[in-house]
Amino acid sequence: MQLEAIERRTTVDLVVDRIARVIKDQKLAAGSRLPGEHELVEQLQVSRPVLREALARLQSLGLVDIQRGRGTFVGDTTSLANCVRLLQSAVTIxxxxxxxxxxxxxxxxxxxxxxxxxxxxxxxxxxxxxxxxxxxxxxxxxxxxxxxxxxxxxxxxxxxxxxxxxxxxxxxxxxxxxxxxxxxxxxxxxxxxxxxxxxxxxxxxxxxxxxxxxxxxxxxxxxxxxxxxxxxxxxx
Amino acid sequence: MQLEAIERRTTVDLVVDRIARVIKDQKLAAGSRLPGEHELVEQLQVSRPVLREALARLQSLGLVDIQRGRGTFVGDTTSLANCVRLLQSAVTIxxxxxxxxxxxxxxxxxxxxxxxxxxxxxxxxxxxxxxxxxxxxxxxxxxxxxxxxxxxxxxxxxxxxxxxxxxxxxxxxxxxxxxxxxxxxxxxxxxxxxxxxxxxxxxxxxxxxxxxxxxxxxxxxxxxxxxxxxxxxxxx
DNA sequence: TCCTGTTAACATGTATTACAAGTTAACTCG
DNA sequence: CGAGTTAACTTGTAATACATGTTAACAGGA
Missing domain, CATH: 1.20.120.530 (GntR ligand-binding domain-like)
Structure with missing residues (x-):
């Protein structure tokens, strides 16, 4: 009997997916503002460092744009820009x-x-x-x-x-x-x-x-x- | 007189760049292990949440692969592919x-x-x-x-x-x-x-x-x- | 009335501390 | 020798506090 590996997802993974999904499903326009960190912490019932790590990842992916003092906004990215980034990483490793x-x-x-x-x-x-x-x-x-x-x-x-x-x-x-x-x-x-x-x-x-x-x-x-x-x- | 905008870099930005540079300049092989979080915190003299946010960003780029209980490693082909999968599913082409x-x-x-x-x-x-x-x-x-x-x-x-x-x-x-x-x-x-x-x-x-x-x-x-x-x- | 300065509210950035949970190596016992 | 246990190590998460940047509202002076 061959069982499959159990996939473990960290809370940060889950938050990343959730936010990415919300952005995509609600077709949020680039530049539109997301709720603030404290509100997201409340809504998602996770700690703030977890949320910040998730946002950091989403920022690297160009999916959000974090602006200090102003808020977090949907990123203005293209698949091409992301591909360039990943190709750079591929070169680096x-x-x-x-x-x-x-x-x-x-x-x-x-x-x-x-x-x-x-x-x-x-x-x-x-x-x-x-x-x-x-x-x-x-x-x-x-x-x-x-x-x-x-x-x-x-x-x-x-x-x-x-x-x-x-x-x-x-x-x-x-x-x-x-x-x-x-x-x-x-x-x-x-x-x-x-x-x-x-x-x-x-x-x-x-x-x-x-x-x-x-x-x-x-x-x-x-x-x-x-x-x-x-x-x-x-x-x- | 036209002055240029002053570019502000967060500590997380600096840590991301530093680690990426070390990986690149020291030609670290894919899969090689980086120092643990507590050691990096010590060496870089930053707080652990800052370091973790930086690592989260690097992970999204495929430059590092964070494995719970084991350590943090320079990204390899597999971890890069996982990043690509996540990212390309979030944007339209x-x-x-x-x-x-x-x-x-x-x-x-x-x-x-x-x-x-x-x-x-x-x-x-x-x-x-x-x-x-x-x-x-x-x-x-x-x-x-x-x-x-x-x-x-x-x-x-x-x-x-x-x-x-x-x-x-x-x-x-x-x-x-x-x-x-x-x-x-x-x-x-x-x-x-x-x-x-x-x-x-x-x-x-x-x-x-x-x-x-x-x-x-x-x-x-x-x-x-x-x-x-x-x-x-x-x-x- | 308009402009400048101040303040308060809001928002993200950073630090510290503590505990949880996964991994691995070493040790003990049958 | 193999299985079980434990300790050390490592990353994951939470809570709390303070720092710093942004913006809107308000007050005062010209």
């Missing part, structure tokens, strides 16, 4: 390994290149073009070239128009940029990078998502290959 | 938001498929194959088919071997899965999905990253196309 970050970067850059090719305006293309022109300067110090390189990529992400990807890429850039400043690519790698940048720009200008994807994939694969252990066999 | 989630999902799934094709063991392939066999059952209720579908995808992400992407996908799946339960794909979409699942499996079995990427790209593109506003022209 994940191991900080350069390869992991680079793989995620690759995933996002490729998808964003497709979307940029679909979305780009003439002005966007002009700006991307100007950035690549700056990168053509052979005298450019590496750190500066890297900075402009990342601005090119950031612009593509922006054009793609997905807030989640933008937020994640800021975290990734911060981590990856720190690491990449410490390594100098070869002349050959530089030239391949430039060539692929140009191919990406052309695909975006032509509004060709498949070409953009292909060029970005190659670009990212070159970046990943530099990071992975050198394996010359595929024996598995 | 707009079609535009759903599209954002699906785009990020697409980015990661495609990268993961490449990596799965590089990494998969015979056992992995066997398991993937068994999942697809289950999906062949035409009598399978939609909700159940969807569940197995997501297990197939989760397995691919696992094989890819990037914990960061796994954690991010746990967040995304919660947001995406709920919506998909509510919409029933057409027979044609189902068949295309099945066909592409098989192509993905074949590519993984053959250790062919390019084929895996292509099949997954098609699969994800079909998902995205269902979500996008119906535009029949590319006039831009």
């Amino acid at each position: 994940s191991p900080q390994e350069l390869l992991s970050y680079a793989e995620l970067r690759s995933a996002i850059e490729v998808q964003a290149a497709r979307q940029a090719a679909e979305n780009a305006t003439a002005k966007d293309i002009e700006l991307l073009s100007a950035l690549l022109k700056q990168l053509d300067d052979e005298e450019l110090p590496y750190a500066e070239a890297l900075e402009i390189d990342f601005r090119f990529h950031r612009k593509l992400i922006e054009i793609a128009g997905n807030v989640l990807m933008q937020n994640l890429m800021e975290v990734i850039y911060e981590f990856v940029l720190t690491q990449m400043v410490r390594t100098t690519p070869t002349q050959r790698e530089n030239q391949l990078g430039r060539k692929l940048h140009k191919a990406i720009l052309k695909a975006v200008r032509d509004h060709d998502p498949d070409a953009a994807e292909l060029a970005m994939r190659k670009h990212m694969q070159a970046v990943l290959d530099r990071l992975r252990p050198q394996e010359f066999t595929n024996a598995k | 707009s079609p535009q938001e759903l599209l954002s989630y699906a785009e990020l999902r697409s980015a990661i799934e495609v990268q993961a498929a490449r990596q799965a094709a590089e990494n998969a063991t015979a056992k992995d392939i066997e398991l993937l194959s068994a999942l697809l066999k289950q999906l062949d059952d035409e009598e399978l209720p939609y909700a159940e088919a969807l569940e197995i579908d997501f297990r197939f995808h989760r397995k691919l992400i696992e094989i890819a071997g990037n914990v960061l992407m796994q954690n991010l996908m746990e967040v995304i799946y919660e947001f995406v899965l709920t919506q998909m339960v509510r919409t029933t794909p057409t027979q044609r979409e189902n068949q295309l999905g099945r066909k592409l699942h098989k192509a993905i499996l074949k590519a993984v079995r053959d250790h062919d990253p390019d084929a895996a990427e292509l099949a997954m790209r098609k699969h994800m593109q079909a998902v995205l196309d269902r979500l996008r506003p119906q535009e029949f022209t590319n006039a831009k």
